[in-house]
Amino acid sequence: MSFLFDLPNEVFWLLFSGLAFLAMTLVFLLGSYRREKSELTTSFLGFLGGMSIFHLFGGASMLWGNPLLMYVATFGATTGSAFVIKFPLLSVADAKLRKTLFYGALIIAWVLVLWLLVSGADPMFSMKAGSLYMIIFSGLSGAYMVWKGFRFRELDTKVKCLGGGCSIWFCCFLTHLLVLTVGMIALAKLFMILTPITLVVTVYVARRLTARGAKVLAT
Secondary structure, three states, X not given: OHHHHHOOXXXXXXXXXXXXXXXXXXXXXXXXXXXXXXXXXXXXXXXXXXXXXXXXXXXXXXXXXOHHHHHHHHHHHHHHHHHHOOOHHHHOOOHHHHHHHHHHHHHHHHHHHHHHHHHOOOHHHHHHHHHHHHHHHHHHHHHHHHHHHHHOOOHHHHHHHHHHHHHHHHHHHHHHHHHHHOOOOHHHHHHHHHHHHHHHHHHHHHHHHHHHHHHHHHO
8 A cells, every 4th residue: 555655645535535435335334234224324335335436436537547437436426425315315204205306316416427428527527526416415414414313312323323424424515615615635634534434433332332221221
């Protein structure tokens, strides 16, 4: 991994954070998600997987000057963000409408990427388009998770929503907003690295609290 330190600043942080997201995606997929599949954990997996693709392929595109890789990055980011809204959509009572809204978000994501590909959009414009999609869909979904976290009484769900929601909001809303407006400053870099780790640790802590609570009740 020593070659990373010889890369341009933005490329380095995209690839470095992409590796962090990829590692946490695998940890989450093989651990927590395998034990508990729900709309909330699916949202978390969409966030982790989508961001790992966005950062790794986005960084590779900037490194090698290959616009096709940026389209792949944007596809991963927008598709992952569409899955993030699965949890907020639980507030919609009608199951058919809920499914329609999810597929609608997915279609918007894919049409956006197709338009970027067909129009031959500049790679940096593609990255900005993906960031805007994530700000709207993942950023607002993260804020919703935090709001729901304060309302849940179950400690494990509360912890997951608060920790996971904050992670998604800080990364997909605040970080992308910072990068789009002022550039990749130190705060944005910090969030890029810490948010995937924070999310996975939060889910682990919530599971441990549940197990401890069950043990106390059993005694």
